[in-house]
Amino acid sequence: MPSSTTPAPLSGAAPRGRGGNRLAGRGARIELIDLSKRYGDFAAVDEVSLVVEPGEFMTLLGPSGSGKTTTLNIVAGFVGPTSGSLKVDGAAIESTPAHKRDMGVVFQHYALFPHLTVAENIAYPLKRRGIPKARRAELIGTALDTVHLGEYGHRYPRELSGGQQQRVAVARAIVYSPRVLLMDEPLGALDKKLRDWLQLEIKRIHAQLGTTFVYVTHDQEEALVLSDRIAVFNHGRIEQVGPAGELYERPGTLFVAKFLGESTVLRGDTTRDGDGSAVGVCARTLRAPGHIEGPRAAIIVRPERLAVRPAGDRPEPGWNALPATVAGEIYLGSSRKLELTLPDGSPALVREQAGALSDVRKGDEVTLTWRVEDSVLLPDDPDVEAVFT
Amino acid sequence: MSTSAPLRQAPETSMSTPRRRTPAVGTSRLGRGLLWGLCGIVGLWLIVPVLVVIPLSFTGKPSLKFPPDSWSTRWYANFFADTAWTSALWTSVEVALLVTVVATALGTAAALGLTRARVRGLGAAQGAMLAPMIVPGVVLAIGTYSVFLKLQLVGTLAGFVMAHTVLALPFVMIPVTASLRGFDRRLENAAASLGAGSWTTFRSVTLPLVAPGVASGALFAFVTSFDEVVVSLFIQSPYLQTLPVKMYASVTRETDPTIAAAATMIIVLTTTLVFTATFFVARRNRAQ
Numbered sequence: 001m002p003s004s005t006t007p008a009p010l011s012g013a014a015p016r017g018r019g020g021n022r023l024a025g026r027g028a029r030i031e032l033i034d035l036s037k038r039y040g041d042f043a044a045v046d047e048v049s050l051v052v053e054p055g056e057f058m059t060l061l062g063p064s065g066s067g068k069t070t071t072l073n074i075v076a077g078f079v080g081p082t083s084g085s086l087k088v089d090g091a092a093i094e095s096t097p098a099h100k101r102d103m104g105v106v107f108q109h110y111a112l113f114p115h116l117t118v119a120e121n122i123a124y125p126l127k128r129r130g131i132p133k134a135r136r137a138e139l140i141g142t143a144l145d146t147v148h149l150g151e152y153g154h155r156y157p158r159e160l161s162g163g164q165q166q167r168v169a170v171a172r173a174i175v176y177s178p179r180v181l182l183m184d185e186p187l188g189a190l191d192k193k194l195r196d197w198l199q200l201e202i203k204r205i206h207a208q209l210g211t212t213f214v215y216v217t218h219d220q221e222e223a224l225v226l227s228d229r230i231a232v233f234n235h236g237r238i239e240q241v242g243p244a245g246e247l248y249e250r251p252g253t254l255f256v257a258k259f260l261g262e263s264t265v266l267r268g269d270t271t272r273d274g275d276g277s278a279v280g281v282c283a284r285t286l287r288a289p290g291h292i293e294g295p296r297a298a299i300i301v302r303p304e305r306l307a308v309r310p311a312g313d314r315p316e317p318g319w320n321a322l323p324a325t326v327a328g329e330i331y332l333g334s335s336r337k338l339e340l341t342l343p344d345g346s347p348a349l350v351r352e353q354a355g356a357l358s359d360v361r362k363g364d365e366v367t368l369t370w371r372v373e374d375s376v377l378l379p380d381d382p383d384v385e386a387v388f389t
Numbered sequence: 390m391s392t393s394a395p396l397r398q399a400p401e402t403s404m405s406t407p408r409r410r411t412p413a414v415g416t417s418r419l420g421r422g423l424l425w426g427l428c429g430i431v432g433l434w435l436i437v438p439v440l441v442v443i444p445l446s447f448t449g450k451p452s453l454k455f456p457p458d459s460w461s462t463r464w465y466a467n468f469f470a471d472t473a474w475t476s477a478l479w480t481s482v483e484v485a486l487l488v489t490v491v492a493t494a495l496g497t498a499a500a501l502g503l504t505r506a507r508v509r510g511l512g513a514a515q516g517a518m519l520a521p522m523i524v525p526g527v528v529l530a531i532g533t534y535s536v537f538l539k540l541q542l543v544g545t546l547a548g549f550v551m552a553h554t555v556l557a558l559p560f561v562m563i564p565v566t567a568s569l570r571g572f573d574r575r576l577e578n579a580a581a582s583l584g585a586g587s588w589t590t591f592r593s594v595t596l597p598l599v600a601p602g603v604a605s606g607a608l609f610a611f612v613t614s615f616d617e618v619v620v621s622l623f624i625q626s627p628y629l630q631t632l633p634v635k636m637y638a639s640v641t642r643e644t645d646p647t648i649a650a651a652a653t654m655i656i657v658l659t660t661t662l663v664f665t666a667t668f669f670v671a672r673r674n675r676a677q
């Protein structure tokens with residue numbers, strides 16, 4: 001579809017998508033090229049480049065103030081970029097006004113029209129597109145069924161709960177089969193239980209429609225549940241883009257490692273050591289694959305990669321080892337977390353699966369071990385602590 | 390005419406002073422009694438002219454003696470039999486309706502611009518538009534008169550509408566601005582994302598949601614024009630007079646109780662308008 005100058009009219013028979021939903025359409029490819037948004041001297045979005053593939057579920061993840069909403073608003077057309085360009089299916093759209101972009105947007109605070117009923121809210125985009133009344137009724141029915149609110153058409157938004165209102169907002173944003181659906185922390189105002197359920201609903205709707213989704217959240221668990229790929233934002237820039245597994249196993253920066261999932265961070269001076277590097281931590285030498293620029297390094301190890309052994313155990317070849325003291329344990333049913341303290345006072349975290357629990361207790365002296373190849377070597381970044389403490 | 394004074398105060402006070410909690414004084418029995426007494430006196434003070442005028446309009450004698458010692462409706466009959474009175478009434482209604490339309494449209498547009506534009510001198514622009522509320526009527530009247538003389542607008546319908554629109558503008562801008570402040574602008578982004586251009590968004594989302602403010606602005610515009618007397622005295626001609634001007638002329642020349650009948654009708658009309666509007670706005674607010 002070229003960059004349409006009017007909202008794309010719905011064809012009589014929308015193509016059936018993967019899940020056979022009647023609202024299904026084809027997702028668009030979105031390209032952000034060196035996009036920046038400055039407010040005075042401050043760059044809210046700083047040279048962001050990102051490609052979202054057709055039908056992909058892309059999450060923009062980052063702490064509050066990292067530029068996610070501004071980026072999404074540039075894509076939606078609510079905010080004009082200071083520089084850079086934006087393409088949808090290859091056509092530049094920076095100068096296309098929001099109402100001609102044919103994108104669906106779901107806002108954190110629902111943004112339902114309070115003076116219109118649920119059905120009238122959902123009819124709103126259809127009227128703008130000149131859809132005849134009979135077809136409108138049909139589409140509204142389908143959209144409400146998709147979000148399981150079939151009976152609520154005649155209610156006013158104020159008569160619905162927060163979760164129901166957000167589902168109406170989703171129905172309103174998908175009823176015209178937009179080629180892109182943008183969501184800005186849509187579950188941010190809801191309680192945990194409702195959020196978990198609605199996450200699955202959103203995932204199901206994405207699978208049914210085949211539309212390209214761009215989803216903003218600061219909640220890493222939510223990002224892991226939903227996304228095909230995640231773009232991690234920090235200070236207006238993208239630190240890393242990739243599937244959740246890749247970000248978790250091979251974080252590119254210390255910030256990404258700490259923002260996504262739990263980890264133990266071991267800092268020290270590094271030197272080259274054959275194929276890998278040697279890092280001095282707590283008067284011991286640890287090894288890690290690969291090299292980095294600069295003298296200060298941080299080794300990241302995920303908790304399930306760490307194991308505890310009796311104190312004094314010598315490391316086998318290909319393993320790292322550090323002495324540690326058990327500071328606490330958290331029993332989680334299917335697993336157990338051990339909190340350890342290293343000789344320099346820094347914390348370490350071990351996760352043991354049920355059935356493979358060691359018999360250590362709080363106060364025990366132990367040896368912490370892990371494979372050299374499970375160490376992720378990254379340049380140290382002193383700024384990161386500020387974000388997480 | 391006395392009816393409009395407290396009305397005019399209403400939007401001004403609710404706007405310019407952010408709503409404050411009443412301080413915790415006067416909670417004692419004595420304090421509360423004193424407060425009630427004071428309110429009673431102020432209320433009485435405001436309403437006494439009305440309590441005099443209404444009985445006076447039903448007097449049986451051709452004098453303005455109060456209290457009347459006989460009763461009749463002859464002054465109402467007199468009002469409607471005399472074309473000088475009825476044409477003045479008609480002129481007033483016509484001017485007030487036109488002013489309502491023009492001032493509501495302009496005042497709403499001005500309020501939108503002033504709440505949203507990001508340019509220098511916004512405060513000055515707002516001050517200029519609210520000035521007619523503060524500048525003494527006589528000053529405005531003289532200025533208007535001298536300009537209208539040059540433009541040959543004295544004694545014309547267009548002249549009355551223009552002059553009254555200037556006076557009515559602040560009374561539209563204030564309630565509309567208050568409504569706009571409470572309006573969630575994210576709804577406009579939502580409308581845009583759904584395919585509505587800026588005019589459609591205004592018509593289908595913004596306007597319906599600030600309608601109570603616009604409606605009360607329209608009402609104040611009507612009332613402002615309908616009982617305006619100072620400026621109107623200057624720009625009238627013997628051929629085109631509004632009702633208050635005719636009343637003023639009448640009371641200075643003769644002591645004819647027809648004027649009391651006219652005043653009573655103005656009171657009834659304006660209070661009916663205000664009460665109906667208040668009722669509808671209150672019902673709407675409860676619904677939302």
Ligand SMILES: Nc1ncnc2c1ncn2[C@@H]1O[C@H](COP(=O)(O)OP(=O)(O)O)[C@@H](O)[C@H]1O
Pocket residue numbers: 039043044062063064065066067068069070071
């Ligand atoms: N209109 C604006 N004027 C000035 N600064 C802004 C404006 N909008 C956003 N910012 C700033 O830009 C930064 C990024 O904001 P935002 O995109 O909302 O972050 P996020 O959605 O990741 O929390 C914040 O520091 C915010 O204060």
Ligand SMILES: [Mg+2]
Pocket residue numbers: 065068069070
């Ligand atoms: Mg945000």
